[in-house]
Amino acid sequence: MKQLMALCLALLAVVALPAASQAQNGPLRIEITEGTIEPMAYAVPDFVAETPGASQYAQQLARVVADDLSGTGLFREIPREAHISRVTSFEAPVQFADWRAINALVLLTGSVAEQGGRITVKFRVWDVFSGTELGQGMQFAATADGWRRLSHKVADQVYTRLTGESGYFDSRVVFVSESGPKDQRAKRLAIMDYDGANVQYLTDSRSIVLAPRFSPSGDRVLYTSYETGEPRIHVLNVGSVRSQILQNGGGVMSFAPRFSPDGSRVVYSVTSGSNTDIYLMELASGATRQLTFTPSIETAPSFSPDGSRIVFESDRSGTQQLYIMSAAGGEATRISFGQGRYGTPVWSPRGDLIAFTKQLSGRFHIGVMRTDGSEERLLTASPLDEGPTWAPNGRVIMFSRETLGAQGTSSLYSVDVAGRKLTRVRTPDGASDPAWGPLQ
Amino acid sequence: MHIFSKALILTAVLGLAACTNGGRFGNGAGDGYGSGANGGVSGGVLPGSANDPASPAYFNQTVGDRVFFAVDQSTLSAQAQATLDGQAQWLMTNNDYLAVIEGHADEQGTREYNIALGARRANATMEYLISKGIAPNRLRFVSYGKERPVEVCASEACYSKNRRAVTVISMGMGS
Numbered sequence: 001m002k003q004l005m006a007l008c009l010a011l012l013a014v015v016a017l018p019a020a021s022q023a024q025n026g027p028l029r030i031e032i033t034e035g036t037i038e039p040m041a042y043a044v045p046d047f048v049a050e051t052p053g054a055s056q057y058a059q060q061l062a063r064v065v066a067d068d069l070s071g072t073g074l075f076r077e078i079p080r081e082a083h084i085s086r087v088t089s090f091e092a093p094v095q096f097a098d099w100r101a102i103n104a105l106v107l108l109t110g111s112v113a114e115q116g117g118r119i120t121v122k123f124r125v126w127d128v129f130s131g132t133e134l135g136q137g138m139q140f141a142a143t144a145d146g147w148r149r150l151s152h153k154v155a156d157q158v159y160t161r162l163t164g165e166s167g168y169f170d171s172r173v174v175f176v177s178e179s180g181p182k183d184q185r186a187k188r189l190a191i192m193d194y195d196g197a198n199v200q201y202l203t204d205s206r207s208i209v210l211a212p213r214f215s216p217s218g219d220r221v222l223y224t225s226y227e228t229g230e231p232r233i234h235v236l237n238v239g240s241v242r243s244q245i246l247q248n249g250g251g252v253m254s255f256a257p258r259f260s261p262d263g264s265r266v267v268y269s270v271t272s273g274s275n276t277d278i279y280l281m282e283l284a285s286g287a288t289r290q291l292t293f294t295p296s297i298e299t300a301p302s303f304s305p306d307g308s309r310i311v312f313e314s315d316r317s318g319t320q321q322l323y324i325m326s327a328a329g330g331e332a333t334r335i336s337f338g339q340g341r342y343g344t345p346v347w348s349p350r351g352d353l354i355a356f357t358k359q360l361s362g363r364f365h366i367g368v369m370r371t372d373g374s375e376e377r378l379l380t381a382s383p384l385d386e387g388p389t390w391a392p393n394g395r396v397i398m399f400s401r402e403t404l405g406a407q408g409t410s411s412l413y414s415v416d417v418a419g420r421k422l423t424r425v426r427t428p429d430g431a432s433d434p435a436w437g438p439l440q
Numbered sequence: 441m442h443i444f445s446k447a448l449i450l451t452a453v454l455g456l457a458a459c460t461n462g463g464r465f466g467n468g469a470g471d472g473y474g475s476g477a478n479g480g481v482s483g484g485v486l487p488g489s490a491n492d493p494a495s496p497a498y499f500n501q502t503v504g505d506r507v508f509f510a511v512d513q514s515t516l517s518a519q520a521q522a523t524l525d526g527q528a529q530w531l532m533t534n535n536d537y538l539a540v541i542e543g544h545a546d547e548q549g550t551r552e553y554n555i556a557l558g559a560r561r562a563n564a565t566m567e568y569l570i571s572k573g574i575a576p577n578r579l580r581f582v583s584y585g586k587e588r589p590v591e592v593c594a595s596e597a598c599y600s601k602n603r604r605a606v607t608v609i610s611m612g613m614g615s
Contacts, residue, residue: 182547183590231583252582253582271555276559297556387550387551
């Protein structure tokens with residue numbers, strides 16, 4: 001397993017290619033807005049295999065890029081059957097007329113070479129109607145088993161050039177893999193690519209494990225385990241796959257941990273008697289500090305991206321609602337005032353929105369609101385949706401959806417912040433409690 | 441808006457009704473304690489069987505090892521208190537037993553909140569037993585939130601059985 005974990009780190013030399021023609025940044029751009037968007041049409045023919053060993057990757061690389069781009073809902077692929085031109089050489093001039101004829105606005109061309117177990121991918125992005133290159137060609141290299149990451153790297157570049165924002169495809173998600181019926185469910189921590197590929201298990205299923213959370217750099221994972229009999233916070237080193245209990249000195253039950261944006265502190269809940277409050281720990285010194293002091297349930301804390309504030313849920317008003325306080329504690333301001341109950345708030349990495357789980361009339365929703373509680377929007381509805389996590393660019397949310405009843409299982413879904421595109425994330429078994437890691 | 445609030449009230453009322461009606465004592469079937477260990481002997485009470493008042497099986501089945509709660513509540517109903525009076529009496533008599541009170545929630549709540557809610561229920565149960573004279577050092581509690589349901593159907597009949605605090609007894613060390 002250690003070797004598996006290490007493979008992804010072995011890759012990636014990034015090289016800019018010399019301009020193919022008169023390189024210039026065209027005006028082609030899609031704006032990510034909250035209204036309706038006509039997806040931008042693009043074409044991505046199979047990559048050109050430069051060496052015999054690369055032919056197996058030529059099609060797969062292009063397919064993963066297309067899955068990434070089309071999965072955003074911002075882009076629409078022109079099917080390959082409609083293509084007129086075939087791209088047989090990466091360096092040959094592009095036949096723009098053939099791509100204009102099928103109404104592709106954007107063309108992505110690529111090549112792949114394999115040598116000594118390493119594969120190298122080159123790509124260029126073209127503005128079809130102006131006949132110019134968008135940005136510069138680039139190349140990425142990786143060990144062969146990391147080929148999917150190369151596709152995600154290419155797709156992130158295309159996304160950035162067309163939206164002006166950073167992508168999220170070359171990222172991983174830590175989650176709880178689930179098997180067995182609801183009353184005997186086995187849970188273990190797992191990590192995967194954002195699209196559900198390359199699942200690796202981090203713990204066995206001897207103890208209940210819950211709600212893993214990545215550190216900002218993705219090197220550590222906080223989670224809650226019942227290994228000692230009570231829920232306790234553990235921290236796991238992703239590289240060595242070793243974990244230890246986070247000694248917090250407080251009560252016996254501790255849970256709902258999250259890192260601060262600089263990775264130096266952890267905010268979490270401790271239960272003492274009937275009371276659950278929020279605490280903060282400095283990881284270097286182990287010093288802890290109690291941040292809330294009410295007799296109610298305070299849990300699910302999440303830092304603002306600048307680390308200065310914490311959003312959390314509390315039932316001090318009688319039902320679960322969302323509050324914001326300073327990261328030093330003190331007075332908290334309630335921000336949720338709609339009907340129903342609000343929990344599991346998570347601050348967007350862009351700082352603008354807070355994602356939450358809402359319960360209303362026996363239904364569960366994933367929603368977003370501004371940090372002052374205004375402009376609440378519900379993005380999903382089902383008998384049991386919960387636990388949102390943000391993509392590193394703050395444009396997409398992943399969450400768990402559990403189906404009810406004896407045969408009920410949990411799966412992961414993603415949805416964009418406009419609520420346009422709901423996608424099931426394919427995992428080998430049941431899955432819950434996703435936490436999205438950083439862009440790699 | 442109006443429909444929503446009515447539906448909420450209705451849900452709450454149903455929840456309360458389901459809690460105060462029936463289904464009071466867990467039947468304890470399948471808990472695997474004692475019963476049948478020396479099966480086949482006729483006449484007399486088998487030590488360790490459910491008919492032996494000093495047995496864990498008797499505690500689980502006859503006294504009742506669990507109490508139930510209304511939706512999002514941790515207050516003990518009159519029936520729950522009656523069950524706990526029986527538990528306290530049993531623990532007083534069988535004072536070499538320790539107990540862990542396990543708090544649980546139904547799946548209709550978010551994961552973290554349900555852990556805290558299960559703790560409230562377990563703590564309310566534990567405090568009640570202490571108020572009836574059980575030494576605090578014989579008791580502790582843990583919450584499983586919604587992680588360990590006993591019923592898996594998606595109706596209030598199941599949810600009401602999952603909103604529970606279960607007193608799990610075990611023989612103590614020495615004393």
